[in-house]
Amino acid sequence: MPLPFLTADGVSDVDDDGDGDEILAHADQDRWRRPYRPGPWRVAISALLLLLSAFMLLATMIVAFAGGWAGAGFCLAAALAVVGSAVQTLRVGVWVSPAGLRRVGFFVTRTVAWSEVTEIRTVQQPVRWLGLPRTVQGQALTMSGTGGAEPPVLLTDHNADFLSRAEAFDRAADTLADWAEEYGPVPA
Template structure:
């Protein structure tokens, strides 16, 4: 089963004369691949879910002998499905773009911002959070400047020390360039 959200749109990586080599402006796309940290954490979550689901099957099979086995198996099954849903949601987290706007997909909240409300998207050197933890290190961040908001009020779209770009500065530069190109083209149009 292909997981289209796991890979970036290949047209962003192909060399082309256009800054935005895309055909369908209405399709949401992530202009970068998920990083190894994000994929690794999701893979560990899916591995854990397989053990939890195996435990649910074993509890259900032994449930005929014990009276509370079926209810326990159902609880463990729901826990396993919740772990799978969390791992798949973690893979969808990131910045997505299309012709209408920019979408920031978080683990719990998704926000969409139309291009008309975006003033600029630019890279800045600043202290950034390391892997989303409270510890801050010096790095680069892709900042979104919105109308009627100060840039400091808006969290960065991407950072060099996030789950997707830790140890991959070239990938961060490509993703930042692609997002800046999307913003520049759609602000004109």
């Protein structure tokens, strides 16, 4: 929920549509940003991981007070790994900047310059449901590059960000297409 603040001129910094996806005037325009909000499934998974890490940190404290320093160190390392997993789960997705498009995965991040992107389009194809091996028929946002390889799937309407949020998927696909049109190669 965006909180409206008034500037010195008495103008609110929040648009009337209330979707909260606007770019603030004072924001650094060259930084990487996600053109959509993380979905409820992604936030819920991260929240559960953080809850688990809280119990693990409590166990670390109990083991440390009992005098088992080796066990406390192991519990602390495991809790920090779970916290790192929660943070990385929130970072997963597509990020854009004037430099290019970045697809952040849990373990691998790939960056493609806008000059290498030839087309971004939405296609109907089998997609993975919440990233699991099960596939369902859905929409996928794919990118064609100058390399001629199979187009990678950037977003699907059944991933943790867009499951049961078709309008948010359409908005994100349009936003990514707009970024590609604005910063992509100029057609001859």
